[in-house]
Amino acid sequence: MIRSKIVRLISLASVVVMANLGGLGRTTVAAPARAGTTLSLVAYSTPQQAYGQLIPAFQATAAGKDVSFHESFGASGSQSQLVAQGLPADVVEFSLEPDMGRLVNAGIVSANWYKNAYHGFVTDSAVVFGVRPGNPKHIHTWADLIRAGVSVLTPNPFTSGGARWNVMAAYGAMIKQHKTRAQALAYLRQLFRHVAVQDDSARHELQTFDAGKGDVMLAYENDMITAKASGEKLDWIMPPQTILIENPLAWTLSSKSPNQARAFVKWLWSPAAQQIWGQNGYWPVVPSVRKHFSFTRPKTTLFTIRDFGTWTKVQKTFFDPATGLMVDIEKTAGSAAP
């Protein structure tokens, strides 16, 4: 795990360096698109393994024949900020939509990026409960998380954009059980009193759980599938109510190889690519492929972020670092006994 982290850091650094060198070497004369295009893919951390299979599959198609890739994986928010600050990228994929919105505001991604049959989301997943093997604490519902003696892990929603899915899953689960807004917020407050560790990212959360801390971790189902497949000792429980995680994908307006970038992005929605996504633990968004997989569905309700307005509105209401509802909830959580 340490090694993969180091390798990832080094590859990110080399991507940055190489991408910059590429920029310097480019002349003002627009070279015609010809053999040997290189696309720079900047994405959040979890789909790294999937891209390891997706890219060779794309290169085996006619459109991807002469395309090579620079890949960069990291925390969704950090990756988005890097691209906004000028890290060259042809294709971007993030954990959540606001990271795409940042690039729309910066003029790097088209405001119409989401206008396709899948609203711009290339994969889906859901927030689940990661538990110890055999679920010794009998965690099945959201109410179980706030039982006495249950210790919960979730990354800090202010450092990890991805952890905002967890918060909205918990909040939404209450709303879907016909609780009032005040009751749902009271639940969040109680829940965060049970949170023993707030790692800065989902990746570190998994390491903390692996190090023996916590009875339950709020996590993405695809992460749990990948972790278990790579030998981590854990199980996961699909809560009765949970949120649909949707991961946005787009090509950039700043791409020097827009045709290839667009071809790759479109191919990622093809049945062949969606099959690979599914094999890597993501719910395919293409229905004809989705039905080949038997992912567990939440028993009662699967809701989306749109049930609470747009992500932009949710960010402002819950996660604004000065005025967000979570600021106060974190305060009571921190002053509660450990």
Add this chain to the structure above:
Amino acid sequence: MSALAPALPLPASAGRIGRRSMIRVTVMGYLSIAVLLPLAAIVWKSSGAGVAGLQQAVTSPETVSALELTTLASVAVALVNAVTGTLIAWVLVRDTFPGKALLNSVIDLPFALPTIVAGLTLLTLYGPLSPFGVDAAYTRWAVVLALLFVTLPFVVRAVQPVLHELDPEMEEAAAALGAGKSTTFRRVILPNILPAMLSGAVLGFARSMGEFGSIVLISGNIPYRTEVASVRIFGLIQSDDVVGAAAVSVVLLVISLLALLLVTGIERRTRRYER
């Protein structure tokens, strides 16, 4: 000879001045690119919100709590380092034992290790699954522990050469004059190594104020309890509050700068006293 003597040094010293000013320009240029410009950029960025915005960013309760914890832990670490670092330096200089050369090389390893690896290692050793049954993870002690690990070399490496150069005749003279071991240490050795102890400790302090990698895994990052300033800054950046992040960074820089100035002042004073 008397006619030549004043003539010769002149062009030589002129050349030296030319070379010296060239070196000075190079040093200033290098410092500007490597240190001053980045620092100025942080300060400039933090001014983006205006005085009111800055004040708000720096006085938010969560930030204040993180700054308090960071400063307290860094002070504690500096104090502990001053004592343990000096002891280690003492053993390395004055003692001979098998494996001393190896130990001497191992001291610097905390600098070489990526801090995130240090954090992960500490978590494995002193976390919930500790093979020694010591679970300090996710507490404020964990913060101190991680900082002690990454700042260990500072005092050792500052005190070691001074101890090495210390003339044993001074101690022999003190002993001959009837001073006991503790008096000799207090009156002869300590005044000589104190500046080095202080500068090592304050370097460790400054490093602790900004440390991120080794802490982020082992502290648990619970706001108001175990969240340190660098993690708070990271959170502000991730929440697109870059100006607030820069403002908190400036506070860290100012505290570190004050500590460095304080030690420089003490050093200058002891040196003047010696003369």
